[in-house]
Amino acid sequence: MYMELVVILSIVMAAVSVAAAFIIIGRVKKQIMKMEEVLRDVKEGNGNRRILAASRELTAPLAYQINEIIVSYEDRIVSLRQEEETNKQLMTSLSHDVRTPLTTLIGYLDAVHRGVVTGKEREEYMETARRKAHDLKAYIDVLFDWFKLNSNEFNLKMNVVEAAELTRNILIDWIPIFEDNQMEYIIDIPQQPFFVKVDVDGYMRVFNNLISNVISHAHADKIEITLAKQDRKVKILLLDNGTGIEKEDLKHIFERLYKCDKSRSEKGSGLGLSIVYQLVKKMNGEVTAESEPGKGTVFILMFPLAD
Amino acid sequence: MPEYIIETKNLTKKYGTQKSVASLNIHVQKGRIYGLLGRNGAGKTTTMKMLLGLTAPTSGEIKIWGKSLHGNEKKTLSRIGSLIESPGFYPNLTGTENLRIFATLRGVPNNHAIEDALNLVGLPYKDKKLFSQYSLGMKQRLAIALAVMHDPELLILDEPINGLDPIGIAEVRSFIRQLCDERGKTILISSHILSEISLLADDIGIIDHGALLDEESLARLEQKSNKHIHFTLSNTAQAARILELQFKENQFSILDDHNLQVHNLAIPVSGMITAFVENGLEVSEAHTCEESLEDYFKRITGGEGIA
Numbered sequence: 063m064y065m066e067l068v069v070i071l072s073i074v075m076a077a078v079s080v081a082a083a084f085i086i087i088g089r090v091k092k093q094i095m096k097m098e099e100v101l102r103d104v105k106e107g108n109g110n111r112r113i114l115a116a117s118r119e120l121t122a123p124l125a126y127q128i129n130e131i132i133v134s135y136e137d138r139i140v141s142l143r144q145e146e147e148t149n150k151q152l153m154t155s156l157s158h159d160v161r162t163p164l165t166t167l168i169g170y171l172d173a174v175h176r177g178v179v180t181g182k183e184r185e186e187y188m189e190t191a192r193r194k195a196h197d198l199k200a201y202i203d204v205l206f207d208w209f210k211l212n213s214n215e216f217n218l219k220m221n222v223v224e225a226a227e228l229t230r231n232i233l234i235d236w237i238p239i240f241e242d243n244q245m246e247y248i249i250d251i252p253q254q255p256f257f258v259k260v261d262v263d264g265y266m267r268v269f270n271n272l273i274s275n276v277i278s279h280a281h282a283d284k285i286e287i288t289l290a291k292q293d294r295k296v297k298i299l300l301l302d303n304g305t306g307i308e309k310e311d312l313k314h315i316f317e318r319l320y321k322c323d324k325s326r327s328e329k330g331s332g333l334g335l336s337i338v339y340q341l342v343k344k345m346n347g348e349v350t351a352e353s354e355p356g357k358g359t360v361f362i363l364m365f366p367l368a369d
Numbered sequence: 370m371p372e373y374i375i376e377t378k379n380l381t382k383k384y385g386t387q388k389s390v391a392s393l394n395i396h397v398q399k400g401r402i403y404g405l406l407g408r409n410g411a412g413k414t415t416t417m418k419m420l421l422g423l424t425a426p427t428s429g430e431i432k433i434w435g436k437s438l439h440g441n442e443k444k445t446l447s448r449i450g451s452l453i454e455s456p457g458f459y460p461n462l463t464g465t466e467n468l469r470i471f472a473t474l475r476g477v478p479n480n481h482a483i484e485d486a487l488n489l490v491g492l493p494y495k496d497k498k499l500f501s502q503y504s505l506g507m508k509q510r511l512a513i514a515l516a517v518m519h520d521p522e523l524l525i526l527d528e529p530i531n532g533l534d535p536i537g538i539a540e541v542r543s544f545i546r547q548l549c550d551e552r553g554k555t556i557l558i559s560s561h562i563l564s565e566i567s568l569l570a571d572d573i574g575i576i577d578h579g580a581l582l583d584e585e586s587l588a589r590l591e592q593k594s595n596k597h598i599h600f601t602l603s604n605t606a607q608a609a610r611i612l613e614l615q616f617k618e619n620q621f622s623i624l625d626d627h628n629l630q631v632h633n634l635a636i637p638v639s640g641m642i643t644a645f646v647e648n649g650l651e652v653s654e655a656h657t658c659e660e661s662l663e664d665y666f667k668r669i670t671g672g673e674g675i676a
Contacts, residue, residue, distance in 0.1 A: 108522070110553055111522060112478035112519065112520045113478065114447060114476030114477060114478060115476045115477070116472065116473045116474070116475075116476050117472070117473075117477070117480060118473070126478065126479045126480060129478040136553070140552065140553065144550075158622060161623050162621065162622050165605055165606045165609055165623045166606065166623070168606040169604075169605075169607050169608070169609045169610030169611075172606055172607065173607065173610060190613075313539070
């Protein structure tokens with residue numbers, strides 16, 4: 063009697079486990095079929111496809127692993143695509159923003175060459191052409207800086223340097239230019255040293271771009287540059303009393319090719335501030351801007367202090 | 370031949386005798402943001418509902434990934450993320466718990482999908498706050514998190530910025546842009562705000578009274594609405610010199626050796642033509658293009674415009 067019960071029980075148990083196994087196998091099989099279908103799509107080049115699985119499913123760890131591999135390859139493709147995009151933009155810039163000044167320059171030189179003008183006027187034409195050639199070179203320099211930054215070919219040598227002295231040395235060269243432009247300047251840099259880890263050349267470019275941006279676009283007659291310590295950072299303020307930047311524009315000023323003045327021929331590449339932003343970011347700093355239209359703009363630079 | 374992710378042919382939806390959507394043919398290209406622009410009641414939501422199989426079309430065809438949606442709903446819809454009106458969340462559960470339910474039902478691509486989705490929209494993970502205590506903006510954010518949680522290839526978002534504050538709008542805009550640029554997602558959004566669409570979309574479909582009035586890339590639309598005077602003449606270099614010297618004008622771009630655009634509409638065209646001809650240039654064409662994007666929409670929607 064007892065033996066029979068055991069036998070029946072074991073038979074029932076065996077049947078149940080076989081049935082359960084079939085159910086599980088069936089479910090896994092269905093999931094594998096789903097995975098296969100997704101993978102076929104991925105194989106055909108659709109890197110955006112993912113295998114979806116609820117975390118309690120047997121196949122979930124496998125699905126998640128495969129997804130991770132797909133994502134990591136997709137990331138690489140994306141960075142290649144971005145490089146391509148940068149190249150395309152460089153081409154567009156070259157064709158639009160170089161062609162106009164270069165053709166205009168040729169206009170003057172051709173006129174001289176054909177003898178349309180003589181004497182003093184000829185001299186003036188030559189001077190205009192020379193100036194335009196210099197502007198064009200400056201533009202191309204900026205363009206290639208930006209291009210190098212975007213294709214990660216810009217090698218920064220990060221060294222611990224003393225910011226107060228470095229900043230003072232950069233500003234010395236700007237003082238005659240402030241005076242030429244009849245701008246009042248206030249420079250407040252304390253005597254004590256502040257050590258930061260930056261690329262000296264990059265740091266200089268950041269300043270030069272920001273200041274030349276103020277001079278050529280802000281229409282200011284006063285500039286104030288201060289450097290101070292805040293928490294574990296060096297905070298540098300560049301304040302002007304110019305026309306300011308509209309709120310809608312302010313959000314975009316660090317974007318490439320953004321110009322507040324919608325007429326595209328206003329002098330300037332639209333790249334200066336984008337270069338500043340990227341350089342500062344690469345040097346582990348931050349740059350922000352605040353502005354009140356009609357009153358002026360302040361650019362705020364922050365660099366972490368070196369230990 | 371561009372690859373269309375969504376393509377509709379004569380899509381029509383009638384409620385009684387009222388046509389809510391009439392013979393709509395839209396084409397959403399892979400890896401781009403398509404903005405469906407129209408006023409309230411123009412048929413945007415109905416179109417999106419049909420694309421998601423939430424309501425059946427009266428007539429016409431929907432193709433998603435090249436396959437008819439009808440009959441392939443299950444396979445197709447799992448690859449789409451959508452936000453349409455408000456999804457049914459449980460008020461007595463937290464945001465994280467709500468997403469976990471959907472994750473179990475629909476499957477996710479990895480173990481950290483819920484956390485990632487919440488991070489993306491700026492909501493805290495494993496927060497104690499119940500859904501019923503959420504603000505309108507937070508509810509909208511959670512709905513967006515749900516739409517992106519399974520890392521879909523295609524996103525269909527109906528007025529995604531509804532109920533968000535200005536900072537929220539900027540955040541959502543930037544991550545939608547990012548999903549498209551960095552992850553290659555295809556996105557269909559709708560809005561009744563022209564400026565919103567023009568900030569975000571690559572392609573725009575204008576829908577009014579259920580019919581598609583125009584479908585065009587934003588770049589083309591902007592080109593169309595760029596204000597300028599176009600000249601075709603024998604020598605753009607000389608023309609540029611004349612513009613600079615006689616008209617003190619530097620807002621122009623040179624397209625090639627014979628085509629030039631002046632961006633300042635204040636200069637009389639006849640004066641410029643006379644000056645060009647006097648300097649020995651042959652002018653074969655001159656015309657003014659002036660229509661802003663808004664004017665264009667006004668014209669195309671029959672004068673009412675889109676607020």
